[in-house]
Amino acid sequence: MALAARLWRFLPWxxxxxxxxxxxxxxxxxxxxxxTRRLRGSEVSPPTSRSPHYxxxxxxxLFSLAAPYHHGECGELRKVMGNLGAFKRSLLFSALPYLGFxxxxxFSQAVMVHATAKVFRVEEILEQADYLYESGETxxxxxxxxxxxxxxxxxxxxxxxxxxxxxxxxxGTSEEEKKLLIYEALEYAKRALEKNESSFAAHxxxxxxxxxxxxYEGIKAKIANAYxxxxxxxxxxxxxxxxxxxxHLMGIWCxxxxxxxxxxxxxxKVLFATPPSSTYEEALGYFHRAEQVDPNFYSKNLLLxxxxxxxxxxxxxxxxxxxxxxxYPAHTEEDKQIQTEAAQLLTGFSDKN
Numbered sequence: 001m002a003l004a005a006r007l008w009r010f011l012p013w014x015x016x017x018x019x020x021x022x023x024x025x026x027x028x029x030x031x032x033x034x035x036t037r038r039l040r041g042s043e044v045s046p047p048t049s050r051s052p053h054y055x056x057x058x059x060x061x062l063f064s065l066a067a068p069y070h071h072g073e074c075g076e077l078r079k080v081m082g083n084l085g086a087f088k089r090s091l092l093f094s095a096l097p098y099l100g101f102x103x104x105x106x107f108s109q110a111v112m113v114h115a116t117a118k119v120f121r122v123e124e125i126l127e128q129a130d131y132l133y134e135s136g137e138t139x140x141x142x143x144x145x146x147x148x149x150x151x152x153x154x155x156x157x158x159x160x161x162x163x164x165x166x167x168x169x170x171x172g173t174s175e176e177e178k179k180l181l182i183y184e185a186l187e188y189a190k191r192a193l194e195k196n197e198s199s200f201a202a203h204x205x206x207x208x209x210x211x212x213x214x215x216y217e218g219i220k221a222k223i224a225n226a227y228x229x230x231x232x233x234x235x236x237x238x239x240x241x242x243x244x245x246x247x248h249l250m251g252i253w254c255x256x257x258x259x260x261x262x263x264x265x266x267x268x269k270v271l272f273a274t275p276p277s278s279t280y281e282e283a284l285g286y287f288h289r290a291e292q293v294d295p296n297f298y299s300k301n302l303l304l305x306x307x308x309x310x311x312x313x314x315x316x317x318x319x320x321x322x323x324x325x326x327x328y329p330a331h332t333e334e335d336k337q338i339q340t341e342a343a344q345l346l347t348g349f350s351d352k353n
Contacts, residue, residue, distance in 0.1 A: 122156060129156075133159075139170075141163045145159060145160040148160070155199070158199065161188035161205045164184045167181055171333060182212045182213055183216075198239065200237075201236070206232055207230075223267070226257070227276060230250075241293075244290040244297045248286065248290040251285075251287040251290065254282045258277075258279050283308055284305070284308045288305070299330075299335045299339070300325075303321070303341060306319070306324075315349065319346065319349055326342040326343050
């Protein structure tokens with residue numbers, strides 16, 4: 001009814017619909033010569049005794065008696081007024097498309113407001129998640145994000161994959177819980193990639209989670225997954241060449257296959273015509289590239305620079321990077337483990353010297 005009232009007030013009464021002058025609503029019973037247009041209050045003079053007017057409450061001039069009228073004109077007016085009921089019915093039917101359009105506009109605006117509110121809500125959650133991650137609040141981060149595990153947002157899902165994996169890496173997590181979390185993380189990463197294939201982070205965490213799952217599925221599955229892992233790391237670097245973590249992970253891939261034990265190489269040759277392979281030099285190139293993009297971004301990159309130089313028999317540079325890893329501020333459980341490993345490797349240097 002509110003829409004109909006608005007329509008009645010705003011729609012023009014065209015000549016094809018209603019012959020004669022342009023009338024406003026509420027004129028039944030009025031007398032006089034009709035104006036040819038509606039006038040705003042600012043366009044007319046106030047009523048006087050010589051020129052009586054009929055006014056709407058809004059100040060709109062309805063009729064004017066400034067000029068004399070004739071009986072023929074009054075008869076015509078009565079004829080018009082007699083057909084007003086039929087006209088209203090015809091106007092109602094003609095107004096239906098307008099009403100539908102206005103209802104569509106109202107609905108569209110409501111949908112847009114809801115969508116905007118949803119976007120703001122997701123952005124707020126992501127800000128909280130990033131703050132907790134930077135603060136090393138692993139468990140709080142996981143608790144926050146698991147509330148939205150049914151989300152369709154790729155940015156939220158890959159963060160949940162990362163949080164699940166981080167919980168799995170905690171020393172207090174049992175082996176059974178760790179396995180469940182690793183597979184859970186893979187599922188979140190897979191969904192993130194399905195929602196947005198242009199997300200470098202989704203590619204990166206999908207590859208990481210596939211690698212983790214390989215620990216539970218045997219050497220054959222792990223080697224087979226190596227090609228998939230490499231493909232997604234390379235895609236992540238292509239999408240964001242400035243992401244040091246993706247570059248670092250590509251270095252780990254190279255390091256892993258460079259130090260693959262001989263028996264695993266033999267298995268790989270049996271299972272695959274061209275098994276994955278790499279060199280320490282290639283791994284070193286990626287670790288240095290990551291460090292150039294974002295110096296001191298990750299304690300493990302420092303550790304692996306030191307370990308790679310050890311593999312290449314360069315003890316001086318190995319000691320340099322291992323010392324940096326040992327002195328790196330520990331924000332996470334992993335940082336503490338890396339500090340310990342770096343210190344042990346450095347102690348080994350001292351003993352040999």
